[in-house]
């Protein structure tokens with residue numbers, strides 16, 4: 001059973017995700033607990049990124065930092081962790097290199113390299129630190145705002161596992177999917193199983209909403225997205241609620257799919273089983289609302305780099321975006337179109353929140 005935590009004082013994002021009318025649009029931003037916050041850099045100190053993820057006390061402290069700084073502006077917390085904890089749980093080594101990003105010393109380049117992957121993944125054992133961090137964060141949050149759990153989507157995780165890190169061309173991942181389509185589908189299925197178990201168990205630990213990050217969706221053609229990404233995204237949405245019930249975890253929670261760059265698939269994503277679809281900044285909000293047509297709540301979508309453009313630029317963008325989403329009385333969760341970047345001034349993010357709230361109220 002899920003533990004008893006204090007009742008929620010602010011459930012705005014859950015109501016918006018369910019498509020209910022709300023008094024104002026809820027707000028949070030992807031990567032809100034990260035390097036743009038001086039308190040994050042201080043708490044992390046010189047420590048290795050993944051050792052911070054594995055320290056539930058520190059991970060929960062970092063999760064709460066944006067909630068404290070932007071009190072009364074921010075309507076959700078997202079657990080401090082990373083999408084690459086799943087390849088680690090499957091048996092792969094992953095390091096986070098300072099200023100360079102993730103690095104896999106032994107990526108999957110040949111089919112034989114799959115031997116390093118475990119046949120049976122012990123999600124509870126391998127990822128217990130995430131569940132502990134979620135439980136501790138729920139306690140510390142004391143019902144202030146809901147806590148979001150997350151996972152990387154199978155295609156994005158597979159790309160990292162094959163590329164061994166970030167990539168410009170995705171040459172290795174593409175070689176693999178086109179050369180070994182059958183093995184690719186088997187591997188995507190194995191990753192999907194782990195994602196389903198991981199998400200369900202995050203809810204059992206206390207996550208009140210879930211997001212699936214398909215950060216590299218835009219690297220695929222529409223046809224290849226339908227082959228190598230969408231079926232697994234759909235399976236996750238279909239099976240997580242069943243698994244939560246099987247485990248005695250109560251009612252399912254709202255789920256968000258963020259498939260960055262997959263603007264061509266918005267219509268299909270609206271029917272993929274998720275309550276919320278995250279949009280990057282390549283979408284026009286009004287056009288996206290028309291496509292969604294009430295099927296899902298949309299989340300997004302200001303280009304995070306507008307935050308570098310100063311206050312006038314932020315104001316003019318949020319006014320346009322709030323209008324495009326119809327002011328957010330229904331069907332909109334405010335966010336950026338991708339994660340916030342390290343050099344943003346935290347006061348400019350505050351301005352983004354304040355101006356969005358003002359602009360949304362002005363639309364109503």
Ligand SMILES: Cc1c2[nH]c(c1CCC(=O)O)Cc1[nH]c(c(CCC(=O)O)c1C)Cc1[nH]c(c(CCC(=O)O)c1C)Cc1[nH]c(c(C)c1CCC(=O)O)C2
Pocket residue numbers: 029030031032033034035044049078079080081082083084096100101102150166213215339
């Ligand atoms: C692709 C991806 C990753 N991780 C994640 C994604 C999907 C979202 C996206 O597309 O941006 C998701 C993620 N990563 C992190 C969170 C924590 C919660 C939050 O959003 O505040 C979340 C939700 C912390 C992090 N994950 C990482 C940091 C910075 C590393 C550090 O502090 O040393 C943080 C705070 C590192 C990371 N982790 C990853 C990369 C590519 C990098 C390096 C690039 C970068 O530095 O931004 C993989």
